Amino acid sequence: MENADVAFAEGKITAVVPAGSRQFPNHRVVDASGKHVYPGFIATNTTLGLQEIGAVRASNDNRELGEFNSNIRSLIAYNTDSEITPTVRSMGVLMAEVVPQGGRISGSSSVVQLDAWNWEDAAYKTDFAIHLNWPASSSYNWRQQRMERNERYAEQLREVESFFDQAQAYSQTPSHERVNLKFEAMGGLFDGSKKLFVHANSVQAIQEAVLFAERYNLVPTIVGGRDAWMITDFLNEHKVPVILDSTHRTPAREDEAVDQPFREPALLHEAGVLFCQSHEGFWQYRNLAFQAGQAVAYGLPYEAAVKSLTLDAAKILGIDDSCGSIEVGKDATLFISEGDALDMRTNKLTHAFIQGREINLDNKQEMLYRRFQKKYRQR
Template identity: 30%
Template sequence: MLRKIVTGAAVAAIVMGAAAHAETLAIVNAHILTAEPVGEVENGTIVVKDGVISAAGQGVAVPSGARVVDAKGQIVTAGLVAVNTGLGLTEVSSVSGTRDDRQHSEGISAAFDVQYGLNPNTTLIPVARLGGVTSAIVVPQYDDTDKARQLPFAGQAAAISLKYGGRLLLKPKIGLVLEFGEDGASRAGGSRAAEFIQLRALFDDARYYTSHKAAYERGEGRNLGLSRLDLEALAPVLDGSMPLIVIAHRASDISEVLRLGRDSGLKLILSGAEEAWMVASEIAAAKVPVLLNPTDNIPSSFDMLGATLLNAKRLSDAGVEIAIEGNDTGPRVRDLRYNAGVAVSRGLPYAKGVEAITLAPARIFGLDKQVGSIAPGKRGDIVVWTGDPLEPLSVATQVFVEGAEQPLTSRAEELRDRYLAPAR
């Protein structure tokens, strides 16, 4: 148990003990709760060798010399995969100097790449890890301090691992972020229609650039609406190798985005999508996944008049793959499991609720061969819980990333314990 403060030599010992994935780990008497092929196993064993799961399920033998962790019948899941986060990019939301998740350079839009601003020493990563989060999708945000700006794209997202002392970056360039709706329209002259027209024109420019690079370098050809860096960044989006993560809320906007995706051959991921349930059949037919917060049921704008707690259930029932997010991009990232619990309480099948915070986000972003479930060949990202992980009173007692046990402490807890101590 690592609920107490882990400082100095203790943390170093944890990290050194797991160096080079030398330790073989066996978690026994585990109530395994994960997706198929292992599925739910009431009394199983998980073996991790060199940071990778080698076996999981019933009747699994414990290798000689392995470190044995007795789960004592507690629920054990794969590490949670958080979407729509700013982990590693933000510290204090109200202090602009601590935010590397946004920018306002006129020459950089689609080319903005968050992988270069990641900070492994942020105080927010340990907070997320306390909630069982072991990997996350880090997305750029728009800087709207100056509404006169007209940068269409927020930039490129990345996947990170929350392993203590390890390299954050898990996979770069996993999606390009674009916003529609009221805020998106404000960057394109104030109209949704203008934004869709502008976007189609920019896509045409990017295709023209790709097929006329030599002429462009000579200063020949037509004028293009984006910088060279942005035009190059759009190439993988237009050939379908990088998904376009589209923030859209209103049902009509979602339908128009799906039409744009069909016309342009785009691989889409919807984000926000509070009214997605109203066009669930269209989304399912297009095989487009959705990132959402199932607790969004009170409209904060006219874009969200149809927001409902039943959004997650209705989308899932229609065959749409969903991933559930936390309640902000920083300190409340770990709320994703509470939100999954809310969705389950409103009819989402329990197994889908767990999948929406583990395997589904991994699958959506092409990480499912590495993380998202307990299965042979995947990273040893594993969490032991005191109870149902979707219940707020349950806590993570042990968190492993690549088979290495992680310190379960944070600056917030250290400060709490310091000031709870009796004055001397």
């Protein structure tokens, strides 16, 4: 919407109207003439706040020992004092889905807002999805420089099936002599209060995961989705959304076009698949907006690119009733950029608000930049 006024109070958007058509007494006015206003970007499938320095083990709290850790909660490990968060926030990412890693079932993810004193303050939607890492039938052996079959593939599938069968049976039993925390955490899948997010990339893995989930009356969300563009009809038939992993990568196969990863968002959009864009890791999410901008250059409509970071991401996470777009009644989580926020040349935030609170856009890297600018200045 061009030439508009956006008003908010007590953390909620109260008006989105043509510029100058209404007066807003007792409101602070922020002049954004010639600038762009966006809903806050949402980082999905990230370890932001769970990792600080990759090479320092003590600063990494993103995984637990063992294979089936459905009872693990990423939220309580979330570090609101991370030095990484302000660097990501200054690029327009104002909310994040914090996801545990490792094992066959990693645990549950939660959505946090990125302006908080502690994890309780940060919590936006808690423990809403269980993350299952689907077994790979083959993998690349970097030492041997070749693809190798996973000899334990069938066994790993049986382990997943057995765990789900036991968890479902546990959830259907009214009382238990002994509480099983792993099965207790799985109960939300079977009563509809939790989502199932399956990490899968190949065509085989995606199809197997979807059909497996349907046996338990679950509609999964595919995370990763490297080959999702190949089976869009299948995804639409089963109404499966996709959290697309980083497209800043090389093609998966030798005979694919060199720009294939860059075109994947456009292919999913053209096919009508509900998807959002993610990146990998934690600090890497400072490039999330630019990844979406690159997708625009390879055929994704601009509005669809913005939605893949905002409203469509919110729909997949189940929070679109309160965020993801600039609409009356939703949270005032938005930012103002001097130019196109998807272009690294013009993404420059002047103001950002999370639930109506204006946040500080400074970060450690900017402070170091200002400090060392003066290093060789003559006194």
